[in-house]
Amino acid sequence: MNPKPFLVLSPIHRSIRAIDRYLSRIFQPKGFSVKEAHLLGYLLYYSPCTVNNLINVLGVKNSTLTSMITRLEDKELLKRKINSEDKRSFEIILTAKGKRVSADFHKYVRELEEKILKKLSNEDVNSLKKIVVEIEEVCK
Secondary structure, eight states, X not given: OOOOTTTTHHHHHHHHHHHHHHHHHHHGGGTXXXXXXXXXXXXXXXXXXXXXXXXXXXXXXXXXXXXXXXXXXXXXXXXXXXXXXXXXXXXXXEOHHHHHHHHHHHHHHHHHHHHHHHTSOHHHHHHHHHHHHHHHHHTO
């Protein structure tokens, strides 16, 4: 008999949805989607960043990212500048205000991760990392 379907994917999807709901309760009242907060958090460490890189990191369509960038630009949290290495593309950089907001958001993500880590052993964490690597390998 074949194993039941979704033994791996269903729990992963369920946990991703739980994380999204948790972070939405924090970010939405502040006027941000989870994806926008993720974008700001990524830029806190990797700014300046090309649009193509952000598309790959966030897993969103170009049009979705463009809308996100425009909304965050309107809030004066980031700005676009011409990519010095490829004049046909843009780099996205955080403003000083964007860095402050992003650092605040990062604090909430760290708190969530700390809550999760308190419930896991080092072996659990290492197993999770191994599982993620294997899933990424299979999905290439």
